[in-house]
Amino acid sequence: MNNIFKNLVLTVFGFIFSAGTALAEETGANLVSLFEIEVIILAIVLIMVFLVFLLWHDAADESSALKRFIAVFMHKLTGSTPIEKEDSIILDHNYDGIKELDNSLPPWWLYLFYATIVFGFVYMLHYHVFNSGPSSAQEYVQEVEFAQAQLAANASGPAITEETVTALTDAGALSSGKDIFIKNCAACHGQKGEGLVGPNMTDDFWIHGGGIKNVYKIIKNGVIEKGMISWKSQLSPAQMQDVGSYILSLKGTNPPNPKAPQGDKYVESDSVKTNQI
Template identity: 45%
Template sequence: MSDEKSPVLHVYDGIEEHDNQLPNWWLAILWTTLVFGAGYWFWYHIAEAGPGQLGEYAAESAEHAQRMASNTPASDELLLALVKDPTSLESGKGVFQANCAACHGAQGQGLIGPNLTDGFWLHGSAPMAIHKVVAEGAVAKGMPAWERTLGAERVKAVTAYLLTLKGTNAPGGKAPQGEPETP
């Protein structure tokens, strides 16, 4: 599209170069993007008023990790990770007080059931060994199976809580039973 009024700046091989005014729609888009860009930069990078791309990514990753953990079958790694999660330990402690303290004592020092705070274990001291006896019980010996009643999440949480009781040697504890814990 050639504009009659715009001056010819340069001719080469019959091709004319004009200095046309940029169309207004084009200028409108240019100015809008510049203003938007400056606003965006100020909002997210200077004022840090919004979470920004990295923040949103981190939030979504954390949510994803949480969803994964709640669907993940128990493993030594997962149980040890739960030991570092205050929410899970808090819930595990609640589960223990409500369901286990009657037989194992409020500090885990042992009553009808064995002391869970000494270094001795009847069924093994590894996170998954403890998880197994909590989930499946030792029914013939008087330890109920808990997975059905409590569900997988609470069994994982209470197992993580037991891992924090290990070696606390609660006062007035029941005499050791089983084998000493091997490091």
């Protein structure tokens, strides 16, 4: 019995975690919050397994308060009529000795049904009445637009990759980079790049190395297990180049409330500079 129980828990655990990790990789979502959700789901599953285990294990003994509580709780959920009282709900037809009980719908099922009605109503208001969320069709159009912008960007010059990317210094690129930064990155890296959840962008210290090539690589691929998501599915290479260049332009700006330096001091070597020309 013990082994079956252990295997069951391990299977559920493994399944939830692998599904979560795969989802995070595919969507570039923040693994930290996914991890929190996973822990909550796991806790609920474990509590349910525990309750069922308690019930199954000596249901007849109603001596302990916990067992009495579980018995009442289960009765509330199932609304079942005890076998001794079946006579009161038996229907008066009889087909070849097969009798029918007039059981009421189990409350757990009814509550679930009501919940789906509420959910359906909220869903309809959100997506179809107030149009506050993108419909599947709108999401599709957005993705197609994004892909076309990427294609156009690729067609108009050599592809930007972590090998070929260069730091831009013209005002247009930096202001586009700033817009992207405020919209997508400031929540974690601070409005002025001073650092918050993510590291400070204005000092000389870098966890993964400074310089446009390293920075571009991190923006593109993320450091998923540390909470820095991958942006390659949301930003085009040109946008990642702009925001990377903007980050480098923040060096030495000394914003208020800076986060303490993390990583190593980065000195851009001559060889890298020559590479960039």
